[in-house]
Amino acid sequence: MSNVHPAQRVAVLVDAQNLYHTAQSVYSRNIDYEELLDAGVAGRELTRAIAYVIRxxxxxxxxxxxxLVNIGFETKIKDIKTHADGSKTADWDVGMILDAVTLAPHLDTVVICTGDGDFSRLCSHLRHEGVRVEAMAFEESTSEELLDAVDGFTDLSERPETFLL
Incomplete structure (x- = not known):
């Protein structure tokens, strides 16, 4: 990736649900979060690593x-919500977006680990603020909108032996 250098301050924000569901549905395997973090940091200065998870x-x-904590992630945990109709929901989109916007003034690069197109506006905003935005996800489940909005993309599907357990 161009414009990557060791002095960059980087935060890695992981949408664990998004990655989990693709890894399970496509590969029936789990994510190797240690490798994910290493690849996201890519030799730069890690400022924050946050994994957004659902209980x-x-x-x-x-x-x-x-x-996750032992690997170096701060975990943000949200309980799954069961609605009156029996449906269940839980996502961290707003939390991830708020954290990224709050952290941006202290960073050179934000690495979002998700394929969710809902983050494309966040990417555009961060880039407008002068922050490099990279995404890491499985290309087959990554929104075109997100791919178009980032400065760099790591396709986890290209190296499943590295990124999957």
């Missing part, structure tokens, strides 16, 4: 949250 009361999730 769904599954037995292994607490150990997953602890593993």
């Amino acid at each position: 769904a009361d599954s037995p292994e999730e607490e150990s997953f949250f602890e593993a």
Whole structure:
């Protein structure tokens, strides 16, 4: 990637639900978050690493949250919401966007790990503010809108042996 140098201050923001669902549906595997973080930082100065996760009361999730912390992520946890009609929702889009905008003045680069096109406006805003924006996701589930809005894209599908457990 051009315009990448070791003195850049970088934050890595991970939409864990988005990556999890693609890794499971396409590969039936889990994400290697340590490799994801290493590739996102790419030898630069890590300012913040935040993983946005959903608590769904599954037995292994607490150990997953602890593993993220041990790797170097700050975890932001949201409980899944069950609505009157029985449907369930939980997403971190607004939280990720607010964190990215708040952190931007202290960063040179924001790496968002998601394929969600809802983040394309965020990318445009950050770039307008002079922040480099990179995305890491599986290309087959990444919005064209997002691809068009970022300065750099890492397709996790190109190296599944690196990014999947």
